[in-house]
Amino acid sequence: MRQKRSSENEKMSLKIPSDSAHLSLVRTIMADLSKKIGFSEEEVAKIEMAVDEACTNIIKYAYKDKDKDKRSEQPKNYFARRKEDVNKPIELQMETSNDRFVVTIIDRGKVFNFNSHKSPTLKEYLNMTKPQGLGIRVIRTFMDEVHYNHKPGVGNILRLVKNLPK
Amino acid sequence: MNTLHISTSTDEETAITTVSLEGFLDADTVLRLRKVLFDLIKEGHYKLIIDLKKLQYISSAGVGVFIGVIKRVRENSGDIIFLQPLPTVYRVLDILGLTKIFKILEQEKEAVDELNKI
Numbered sequence: 502m503r504q505k506r507s508s509e510n511e512k513m514s515l516k517i518p519s520d521s522a523h524l525s526l527v528r529t530i531m532a533d534l535s536k537k538i539g540f541s542e543e544e545v546a547k548i549e550m551a552v553d554e555a556c557t558n559i560i561k562y563a564y565k566d567k568d569k570d571k572r573s574e575q576p577k578n579y580f581a582r583r584k585e586d587v588n589k590p591i592e593l594q595m596e597t598s599n600d601r602f603v604v605t606i607i608d609r610g611k612v613f614n615f616n617s618h619k620s621p622t623l624k625e626y627l628n629m630t631k632p633q634g635l636g637i638r639v640i641r642t643f644m645d646e647v648h649y650n651h652k653p654g655v656g657n658i659l660r661l662v663k664n665l666p667k
Numbered sequence: 668m669n670t671l672h673i674s675t676s677t678d679e680e681t682a683i684t685t686v687s688l689e690g691f692l693d694a695d696t697v698l699r700l701r702k703v704l705f706d707l708i709k710e711g712h713y714k715l716i717i718d719l720k721k722l723q724y725i726s727s728a729g730v731g732v733f734i735g736v737i738k739r740v741r742e743n744s745g746d747i748i749f750l751q752p753l754p755t756v757y758r759v760l761d762i763l764g765l766t767k768i769f770k771i772l773e774q775e776k777e778a779v780d781e782l783n784k785i
Binding site for chain 1 (some may be wrong): 668669691693694695724726727728730731734735737738755758759762763764767768
C-alpha cells in the first residue's frame, strides 16, 4: 500500500486483483483508517461494508461480464483465463482528513451507470434465485455521498464519502 | 484473513436443522454456505434455524443466499428463522428488508416452537 502524507490530508492507495478472497483485507484496511480518523464503531462498520459491497459488485458484475465477452471470442483455456486476472485490477484510493474519509474505487470493467440503478423491491427480491442490487442499497444508505463517473481510458470511478459527525 | 465456520445439526424428531455461523459472511465465504443450504434443501430439510450469534459480519452477498432459497423452503411447508443476530448484523438485515421477510428471534425455544407450528 502506498502512502503520502501532507499536513492535513493523508492519501493512500491499494491495488488488488479482482478476487473475492481479498475482500477481508480491504475491510481490515478500511476499518483501520476510519478508526484512526475517529469514526464510531458503528460508522466504521458502515464504511467497511460499503467498500466491501462496491468491490464485490466489481468482482461479480463489472469484471465478470468483461470475462464473458472475452470468453466468447477465445477458446476455453484455464491458463488464459488466469492470465486475464492481471488485467482486472481494482484500485482503491483513500483520503483521510480530520473531518472525513473519502474512498475512490476504480475498475476497468463493464460500464455501469450507478446513478440510474434502481434497487429492487422486496417482492422482486423474493422472486430472484440470485438476488442482485442489494449492495447498492447498502452503499447508498451507509455513505454520505456517492459519486459515479466513467472516464474513457481510466474506467469506472466510484467515490464514496463519509463525514465525521460534528 | 476473515473466515466463516459453518456447523449444522438436525433434530430428527422435529425435522428442524440448525445452521450455526461463526465469523464473516461475505461474497467469498458465501459460496460454502450456499452449498450447505442447497444440500440441506435437496435432502428435504425445510425447517431451518440460522444461528447468527457468533456471526460478526454479513454483506449483501450473504443476505442474498437466504432470499434465494426462502421461496422454495416455504413452498415445502418450511421456513427460515434467524436467531440472535449481533446488532451490526441485525442492522444490515433490517436495511435490506429481511426483517420484513424473515422472523428474527432471541430464544432458540421460540424458534423451535414457531417451526413446529408449521
